[in-house]
Amino acid sequence: SRTPLTLLGTGAMGTALARVWLAAGHEVTVWNRTAARAEPLAAEGATVARTAAEAVAANRLVIACLLDDASVSEALDGAGLAGRDLVNLTTGTPGQGRARAAWAEARGARFLDAGIMAVPPMIGAPDSGGYVFYSGSPELFEEHRDTLAVPAGTHYVGADPGFAALHDVALLSAMSGMFAGITHAFALIRPEDIAPKDFAPLLADWLTAMAPAVHQSADQLQSGDYTRNVVSNLAMQAAGNTTLLRTAEEQRVSPELLTPYVELMGRRLAQGHGEEDGTGMVELLDLRGR
Ligand code: NDP
Numbered sequence: 058s059r060t061p062l063t064l065l066g067t068g069a070m071g072t073a074l075a076r077v078w079l080a081a082g083h084e085v086t087v088w089n090r091t092a093a094r095a096e097p098l099a100a101e102g103a104t105v106a107r108t109a110a111e112a113v114a115a116n117r118l119v120i121a122c123l124l125d126d127a128s129v130s131e132a133l134d135g136a137g138l139a140g141r142d143l144v145n146l147t148t149g150t151p152g153q154g155r156a157r158a159a160w161a162e163a164r165g166a167r168f169l170d171a172g173i174m175a176v177p178p179m180i181g182a183p184d185s186g187g188y189v190f191y192s193g194s195p196e197l198f199e200e201h202r203d204t205l206a207v208p209a210g211t212h213y214v215g216a217d218p219g220f221a222a223l224h225d226v227a228l229l230s231a232m233s234g235m236f237a238g239i240t241h242a243f244a245l246i247r248p249e250d251i252a253p254k255d256f257a258p259l260l261a262d263w264l265t266a267m268a269p270a271v272h273q274s275a276d277q278l279q280s281g282d283y284t285r286n287v288v289s290n291l292a293m294q295a296a297g298n299t300t301l302l303r304t305a306e307e308q309r310v311s312p313e314l315l316t317p318y319v320e321l322m323g324r325r326l327a328q329g330h331g332e333e334d335g336t337g338m339v340e341l342l343d344l345r346g347r
Contacts, residue, residue: 059083060204062118065109065132067095069177070146071122075103077181077208088112090132110136118201119166122146126153139165142197144205146171146189150226151219158193158218169193170218172225173209180208188212192220235264237314244310274336283330283337292331295322 061084064075071089078085079102088106089095095105106112113119113136123129126149143166145157154170161168175187188210191198198205198213205211214220239260246256277283284290298319305312312319325338 060118060201061116062086062120062204063088063106063112063116065089065112065119065121066123066128066147067098068122068124070173070180072098073177073180074120074122074146074208076101078204079103080181081207083204083207084116086112086115088132090128109133113137113141118142118144118204120144120146125149126157129157141166142169142194142201143167144169144171144191144197144201146173148172148225149222151223154192154222155217155219167194167197168218169197170221172221174225174228175209183210190214190221190224192216192222192224193218234318239264241305241310241314245304245308247310248308273334277334277336278339283333285334287332287334289334290331291322291326291333291335291337294335295319295326295331298322 059082062078063086064071064078065088067075067087067089071087072094075085075087075098079098084104085098085102086104086106087095087098088109088111092105092107095103099105104115106115109132113133117140119138119141121129121132121143123132125147129145129147138161143161145154145168149157149170157170158168169191170193172190173187174189175185179185179187189205189208189212191205191211191213192215195213195216198211202211202213212224214224242260243253243256246253273286273288277285298315301315302312302319305315321338321341322335324341325333330337
């Protein structure tokens, strides 16, 4: 028989999760701060609890999918967590994940933190590529992995409860840089008679072609040798940056999304690392001991 579970938070993501667990035959007890947002799930077979404490009391497996870490504190304040298996799908920082783990363990619960690498339409769609990072109690993960795998793929990244958030945020941070570049690229073509729809496939293919460079960086980081197998060294890249900035100026486009990266490259170059790959800039971002 399927594991019954409690889900706290029926926002966009919580609702998508609840639907998939219900459809898979799990008994689901839901709670949402604004009750009206949980009601539609009752028609699909969910039990709607009046309070978070009541929802937590209903099942051993308790899953929180709330806005942020502060809302988890607010929702679970006063709930009896002893003997519970708490899985926190709420996006947070590594520090928040670690503090939440200590908080849950002090209340007698096992704890797993998570980072969802999916948007609601990818939930319950096995081919969408969406998945969830988990870290924390390995026993909790092993016991509930089949249940957790119902809405999306599972990727356990270690017993340190901060690691799920760290992986999540590292990927999101890289995505943020990618979207900055995409925004700048569209701004460059905007003044011209180039259809964004004609340009988009070129952009998508180029980003895909460049993505494997991460493996090269990883190899350089692990060997500690930033000059290893360099294809485009920093001196050449810095010269290219002049062209990027000058083109922005010609097209009357603000360079503000490019300049931080260009400046960092200039600093590394000024330190005499022109033969390196861009990977060496990681050193300049490392603020430990400064
Ligand atoms: P929504 O804004 O749709 O829902 C937020 C939920 O948090 C609601 O249930 C809301 O309740 C609840 N909430 C907010 N503040 C409090 C509080 N102080 N006390 C109790 N409950 C509170 O967000 P999502 O469902 O989209 O996101 C939920 C989590 O999933 C977030 O951490 C988000 O980062 C993560 N996530 C979302 C993705 C997405 O694309 N949507 C993608 C990946 C991760 P109420 O209805 O009463 O306001």
